[in-house]
Amino acid sequence: MFERYKGYLLEELEKLIAIPSPSGFFKAIEEYLSEEIRAIGYEPGRLRKGGLQYCLGGEGDPIMLMAHADTLGAQVKYIKPNGRMMLVPVGGLNPNNVETENVTVFTRFNETYQGTILLENASTHGNRNYNVVRSFEENLELVLDKLVSSREDVLKLGIRNGDFVALRPRFELSTDGFIKSRFLDDKIGVAILLAFSKYVKEQNVKLSRKVYVSFSVYEEVLHGGGPGIPEDVVEILGVDMGCVGKNLDGSETKVSIVARDNYGPYNYEIITALASLCERHGIDYAIDCYSGYISDVSTALIAGNDVRHGLIGPGVYASHSYERTNIKAAEGSFQLLQAYLTCFEREGGI
Incomplete structure (x- = not known):
């Protein structure tokens, strides 16, 4: 069944990633998602703080599926006398992997400008201290693609402190099913839930329980999932990136099941049930x-x-950073949702 929705998932992923949405700058992504959810056949509700929710149907034991549509980014912290700009990160944007990235600045007066994040004195031929540790506070700056040479020149463009800065994602579908881009965290989770929603609607899938879907817009700054959870919800299942790295079993081709994060263990029975379904299927x-x-x-x-x-x-x-995954991992995530939430599991297959 996943093959039928793989193309849709990848198309939506590319569209979602192309929409700038640093935490707190969510109007465009929220509007796009609202239209897409309605096109699938559901009616989304909006939270006052930002974010969307809708119900797939089903009865009893209500669960909410959560993914986040916000990403890392930056804001203008200060415009320097020479027209360069200091940045402050939004979320965990790392100064060690943003140098030379092209960006877009969004002003509060509906203008956009292009630029690049660079090291101060960025020419290696003229800077014997080029290999210093990168820091937003000390030596990284935004250089505009405009003929400006002073703070006053930049202010005339309408740029102010606090304006949002979005990095170019550089989305690429590569060989053997690999997907490379910034902001796979967590727009691939959003794309998976859209594809799952479309599958449920088009195939008239019988759900084994009541299922809500939530897209938050403040996850990267740690307050996305708190408000607006319907009173009848008894369980939350996040659909977010799994980690791949040293001393971890996860890989770009697997679905990850999270046993614990910084705040401690996740629900033992849920993790056990999810792992059992993976083994069975x-x-x-x-x-x-x-x-x-x-x-x-x-x-x-x-x-x-x-x-x-x-x-x-x-x-x-x-x-x-410049993230990478594989379509096999998205397929495994889709199939695990299918096994966990639909009546196909009770009938012996997915």
Whole structure:
């Protein structure tokens, strides 16, 4: 069944990644998702703080699926006397992997400008201290593609402190099913849930329980998953990137099942049930414990919601950098949702 929706998932992923959406700058992605959800056949509701929710149907034991549509990014912190700009990161944007990235600046007066994040004194032939540690506070700056040479020149363009800066994602479908781009975290999770929603609607799938879907827009700054959870929800399952790296079993071709993150263990029964389904249906998976990882699911519990919690997602390597995964990991995530939430599991197959 996944093959029927693979093309749609990849098309949506590319479209989603092309829409700039650093945490807090979500109007365009929210409008796009609202239109797409309606095109599939559901009616989304909006949270006051930003974010979307809708219900796929089903009865009893309500669960909410969560993915986040926001990404890392930056904001203008200060315009220097020479017309260059200091940046402050949005979320965990790392100064060690953003140098030479092309960006777009969005002003509050509906203008956009192009530029590049560079090291101060960026010419290696003229800077014997080129190999210094990169830092947003000390030596990285945004250089505009405009003929400006002073703070006043930049202010005349309408640029102000706090304006959002979005990095070019450089999306690429490569060989052997590999997908490379910034912001696979977590737009691939959003694309998986859109594809799953489309599958449920078009195939008139009988769900084994009531299923909500939520797309948050503040996950990267750690308060995306707290508010707006329907009162009847008893379980939350995040669909976010799985980690791939040293001392982890995850890979770019597997679905990851998260046993714990920075805040501690996820629900034991949920993790066990998900792993059992992977074993039963031959889904390639890994169970891992993460450090340096916090999800909307965890923030939902921290906010006081009395729910069970779990998290799955495709394995992604080089997270918060130029990320990479494989379509096989998206397929495994889709199939695990299918096994966990539909009546096909009770009938013996997916």
